[in-house]
Ligand SMILES: Nc1ncnc2c1ncn2[C@@H]1O[C@H](COP(=O)(O)OP(=O)(O)OP(=O)(O)O)[C@@H](O)[C@H]1O
């Protein structure tokens with residue numbers, strides 16, 4: 107369970123997150139949606155301490171990760187993250203990318219790590235590409251490698267920050283399919299997304315953010331059929347009619 | 349024979365013919381000198397080994413030290429940043445010949461050390477300053493997203509530096525680093541002032557002994573040119589080898 111209490115975060119002088127409270131149950135899939143600049147990425151990045159909140163706390167299964175004395179690396183090991191720009195290691199091939207964390211963080215033997223890496227790459231449909239360099243892959247393939255890299259660490263939480271926003275439309279599906287496959291596998295999944303179809307069909311709850319606040323928290327059925335706020339109605343109109 | 353190999357052959361032939369012409373031309377120019385002083389010619393050419401040793405060793409140690417300095421330039425600790433920047437300023441802001449003299453007469457003044465070691469120390473310290481700037485730019489250009497991805501997995505800062513940042517920085521900085529090696533080959537000629545018998549020193553001796561200037565200087569010039577050319581060709585080769593676009 108992830109429990110976020112009274113979380114606030116500012117950059118220089120502008121307050122980006124205002125007093126956020128949110129509880130996410132273990133095994134849930136959550137979609138965070140909202141207009142650009144509303145603080146979605148910042149909230150997500152607070153959860154693995156890529157951003158350090160100014161106020162409030164985040165607890166993961168009774169461990170307060172925002173406590174300055176906690177070991178950030180131990181916490182991050184348990185949280186996989188997938189970025190909009192893939193962020194694959196350009197000097198490593200596909201398999202090396204996937205097993206890097208196993209070798210360096212989990213100190214696993216290379217043979218064992220490679221076995222795991224190959225299986226994961228087969229699972230995301232890239233068994234043929236284990237020796238390719240990231241530069242020679244399409245965007246969709248890169249993102250699937252990035253997902254395999256996150257899964258390799260066997261995290262219990264997965265964070266996705268707009269995983270399909272940098273992709274050509276024809277590649278969005280292959281990545282979403284891999285993500286859908288992760289639902290109901292025990293992972294707690296938090297996705298910042300503009301894919302309304304995914305948010306509607308896969309997530310257990312929708313977090314709708316506006317100007318650094320959670321404007322709505324609802325099930326997809328509630329949110330998409332009868333949004334409570336004017337902002338949500340406007341947002342949905344824009345997203346669904348484009 | 350297909351078109352490609354034919355083109356390749358023509359290219360190779362052109363190069364060979366050009367080389368033969370150059371050799372013939374130089375032979376004609378230097379023939380008389382060689383007949384009179386065969387040993388001098390050989391000595392000048394052999395002296396290039398010191399130039400090579402000094403440049404390569406200095407580039408190597410300069411790269412190690414320069415990388416460390418570059419990492420300190422982005423350190424969280426202000427004192428380390430200040431020291432690293434001051435070091436660079438100091439060595440880039442003073443003439444090499446002065447640095448060499450200070451290291452020879454002052455630093456090593458009281459000890460009886462091998463002159464080669466003095467020369468290598470001096471040029472390593474000097475090139476470290478330049479290389480640290482090259483590496484700093486390279487490190488800054490490594491995509492922040494990759495560093496973040498590694499952090500997000502719980503990788504230690506030190507591992508991120510050695511596995512992700514430095515290898516990519518080296519690849520991006522290879523052209524300017526090769527350039528630095530070429531500079532070292534040329535600039536190391538000042539070691540003749542402390543008496544290391546490198547290319548320039550031996551050439552100087554020959555001109556003094558024979559009262560001939562043109563031929564010895566021409567030979568030295570050819571040696572320097574060939575060394576620098578080999579360096580740049582090797583650089584190109586390594587660059588292609590290191591490029592990630594090729595599948596390993
Ligand atoms: N490192 C930073 N330094 C300064 N300001 C930042 C930083 N990161 C984000 N911001 C600002 O914080 C605000 C929220 O940014 P955030 O990236 O969280 O929004 P977002 O909802 O993810 O938007 P988008 O949909 O465009 O990705 C924006 O105004 C942004 O400019």
Ligand SMILES: [Mg+2]
Pocket residue numbers: 146147148267268298
């Ligand atoms: Mg964002």
